[in-house]
Amino acid sequence: MLRKLFPHPYLTLLLVITWILLVNQLKLGSLIFALILGTIIPLITAPYWPDRPILRNPRAIVGYILIVLYDIVKSNFIVAGIVLFKPNSQLKTTWITIPIDLRTPEAITVLAGTITMTPGTLTADMSGDGKSLLIHCLHAPDPDAVRDEIKARYEARLMRIFE
Amino acid sequence: MIHYALTFAFACFGLGLLFNLYRIFVAPGVVDRVLALDTMVINIIALLVLYGITSHSGMYFEAALLFAMTGFVSTVAYCKFILRGDIIE
Amino acid sequence: MELIAETIISLLLVAAGVFGLVGSFGLLKLPDTMTRLHAPTKATSLGVGGVLIASMLYFWIFQGKLSWHELLITMFLFLTAPITANLIAKAHMHRYSKQIKLPDTGTDSGWATFEDETTEVHPVMTRTRAAPAPTKADH
Numbered sequence: 001m002l003r004k005l006f007p008h009p010y011l012t013l014l015l016v017i018t019w020i021l022l023v024n025q026l027k028l029g030s031l032i033f034a035l036i037l038g039t040i041i042p043l044i045t046a047p048y049w050p051d052r053p054i055l056r057n058p059r060a061i062v063g064y065i066l067i068v069l070y071d072i073v074k075s076n077f078i079v080a081g082i083v084l085f086k087p088n089s090q091l092k093t094t095w096i097t098i099p100i101d102l103r104t105p106e107a108i109t110v111l112a113g114t115i116t117m118t119p120g121t122l123t124a125d126m127s128g129d130g131k132s133l134l135i136h137c138l139h140a141p142d143p144d145a146v147r148d149e150i151k152a153r154y155e156a157r158l159m160r161i162f163e
Numbered sequence: 164m165i166h167y168a169l170t171f172a173f174a175c176f177g178l179g180l181l182f183n184l185y186r187i188f189v190a191p192g193v194v195d196r197v198l199a200l201d202t203m204v205i206n207i208i209a210l211l212v213l214y215g216i217t218s219h220s221g222m223y224f225e226a227a228l229l230f231a232m233t234g235f236v237s238t239v240a241y242c243k244f245i246l247r248g249d250i251i252e
Numbered sequence: 253m254e255l256i257a258e259t260i261i262s263l264l265l266v267a268a269g270v271f272g273l274v275g276s277f278g279l280l281k282l283p284d285t286m287t288r289l290h291a292p293t294k295a296t297s298l299g300v301g302g303v304l305i306a307s308m309l310y311f312w313i314f315q316g317k318l319s320w321h322e323l324l325i326t327m328f329l330f331l332t333a334p335i336t337a338n339l340i341a342k343a344h345m346h347r348y349s350k351q352i353k354l355p356d357t358g359t360d361s362g363w364a365t366f367e368d369e370t371t372e373v374h375p376v377m378t379r380t381r382a383a384p385a386p387t388k389a390d391h
Contacts, residue, residue: 021324076298083278097355116334124341128361138290168262175269179276194344202292235332242339
């Protein structure tokens with residue numbers, strides 16, 4: 001019964017938070033309306049997403065977000081330094097292939113987004129069977145180190161959250 | 164002090180807009196133009212929020228939010244067009 | 253207290269301005285399209301993020317009203333920046349596929365952008381089980 005009424009509990013939560021942020025004040029009326037919207041929209045759109053994403057360890061998300069935010073700030077300084085002070089001739093841009101062990105689409109999407117937002121790397125493509133990612137590096141003297149860091153720092157954590 | 168910082172930020176993002184405009188006119192390919200347009204949208208969002216601070220009004224956030232959404236959708240549409248020659252298949 | 257808040261807001265605004273300018277400057281300075289893609293996606297995220305946090309603090313401390321829908325714009329930009337970057341990279345690879353030398357995928361199939369659209373690909377990444385193959389009893 002509860003499962004039928006809330007086919008996607010995380011979507012409901014996201015909609016409620018988004019509506020509260022959009023209204024910009026915490027009143028009982030807007031909270032009730034947010035709950036109504038958060039119930040109706042997943043019910044109507046449920047046929048389009050038949051199975052819900054599995055989160056095995058939702059509490060690890062907070063730690064992951066903090067790490068990614070720290071890396072985004074760090075990457076900003078690194079990229080700004082490269083843009084301002086490194087001559088173009090000294091840039092070592094490379095393409096890297098990263099084999100991935102994650103299998104769920106949500107986990108791969110999060111990994112690709114994280115790689116794009118963090119220091120000097122950018123996800124460009126995925127192989128047709130979803131087993132490796134194509135990464136472009138702005139300045140990577142040692143491509144293997146970049147690959148190992150991504151696998152150890154992000155993929156291992158996502159593995160714990162999603163699978 | 165905030166006043167000077169605001170002026171400085173206005174100048175930075177305005178100059179950034181000019182850089183993007185130059186990149187739109189002088190670009191090696193169409194992909195660079197799309198990228199420049201995308202960056203332009205982000206700069207405009209920043210300018211709108213800055214203007215909201217100087218005029219003490221919250222009115223401009225809605226505009227900035229709408230700009231962020233239309234900017235994202237238009238960039239995706241451009242890229243789809245380059246990739247497939249069609250937007251809605 | 254006022255002075256501290258004012259200093260923090262000013263620092264945020266100045267840092268955001270510098271990062272936004274660097275992002276747009278990278279668009280001019282870097283040598284080719286793929287490297288140019290790095291500058292705006294990264295530098296401007298902190299640029300706009302700084303401006304939005306400064307605006308939130310300003311309205312909270314000097315106007316006395318707690319305003320948090322700036323968070324919504326920040327969230328939206330952080331979610332969409334990787335997607336636009338990925339799509340622009342795909343468009344670039346598609347358009348200049350002759351000039352770019354890509355590494356091997358390490359698996360059986362090629363990169364998704366260059367796969368043949370007409371051949372049918374098995375959906376490898378869905379959790380739903382594939383339909384069972386038709387047997388003789390179906391006919």
